[in-house]
Amino acid sequence: MPYTIEQLPDLEDIKVLKHRYFRFMDTGQWSALAALFTETAHIDYRGGTYRCQMDGRDNLVEFLANSFNSDAVAMHHGHMPEITFTGRDTAEGIWYLEDIFIHLDTNLHTFGSAIYHDSYQRVGGEWLIARSEYDRVIEVNMPLDPAIKVDFHYLKKVGRKPEERRDVSHLITWTTDGA
């Protein structure tokens, strides 16, 4: 079903909403990121070796702020949106992620891709993410090659230092059955 012309500004707003999610995440802007979600947002990230489930944007921000810490070298790009309006103030979206993640503390180097399924709601005139789930398409893990030099990573400065991090292991389930 084609978009109506009247839907197009909303379509662009939803795209920008998700673009900001990725940008704020990789640059550790947690209060700006929180403002993109409904208070009760539901998250379910189903990776190849992990599953992260949580409810509420406060849990999401706590989870992300601990994962995207000062030892994290992170690139998360969301591509190729397929947005469907399900009402005047509700929509659903599919996005295709590419991610690179290097943990400098554990020397783990990951790259991969995943497909997001999101729900959006307009609340007080602003489009927000109400639900966000993804399923892995590929996940590749390796020890960080000693020849690799991370010459810059933004989170080094703004990410949580080891002593500032909290235990969020209750939000993560480690799995091995995906492989």
Added chain:
Amino acid sequence: MPYTIEQLPDLEDIKVLKHRYFRFMDTGQWSALAALFTETAHIDYRGGTYRCQMDGRDNLVEFLANSFNSDAVAMHHGHMPEITFTGRDTAEGIWYLEDIFIHLDTNLHTFGSAIYHDSYQRVGGEWLIARSEYDRVIEVNMPLDPAIKVDFHYLKKVGRKPEERRDVSHLITWTTDGA
């Protein structure tokens, strides 16, 4: 020449058409992918070490279903569309691909990029891909590093098992003059 407001819903439909092509390809959804092409679609993928030419969506699906098999770890992202309308029901498009492809059976690891030139036709109210060609920008090949662990790949489950694969070598020409 700027888009007219009336063209914008069609523009978004064409973007979503191509987005689905990439998503269906990497997740092995072959009948859904076939429905994105005209019956007589013309394909010409000019890689650095190969050229894949074929006519008809049936040949395309057979080619892809054999290539994106259960040993394939595949990421194909299409970026930065430049769409030009050439008529009420026809358009052309340029897209910039990033691809990662690991063949677990031959331990070949490829990454690269390419530029697509497409033609689109509206048939029975639906935009379809009538022609799709690409030329490599970069193609990098290497043996799969033994340190790399593919912990998840979607096609492992849904891709064709070795005994289900057919010979599509007549659709491929191997070249070495690109390098």
Added chain:
Amino acid sequence: MPYTIEQLPDLEDIKVLKHRYFRFMDTGQWSALAALFTETAHIDYRGGTYRCQMDGRDNLVEFLANSFNSDAVAMHHGHMPEITFTGRDTAEGIWYLEDIFIHLDTNLHTFGSAIYHDSYQRVGGEWLIARSEYDRVIEVNMPLDPAIKVDFHYLKKVGRKPEERRDVSHLITWTTDGA
């Protein structure tokens, strides 16, 4: 502030403008690339190990033509635009870059990401880039792995050969304080 329907064709034009910038850069189309910038365009690329500052599109083209030479294996993809109109003929944009760059002459292999902040102006009916700056998010450098075979790179044919290159070192500052 949501886009008005009347702004949407301009929004698409600005997206295509930036899409062409990346495509022309990676395929060495320098006069086509120059035509995307205002004559006095201001550039400031703040990398992890370098900073490239220049004024004027002629300096930009000279800088790029020397960097994207026949030994350069280059992929630059701009993602997730956040465009804001600041007037009838002016706009600002945020883009999130992914780049891969292999220098075959020095065997340096770089990948990373950066966030662009641009300004656009409509001049004589055409949207142009008037200012473009980026800051690194991640920058990863390594010697080129001898197992890697670059089987194709477009710039090999069209990029400047060693004897055609000029010294642009006055446009680059090398830094180490980012790491």
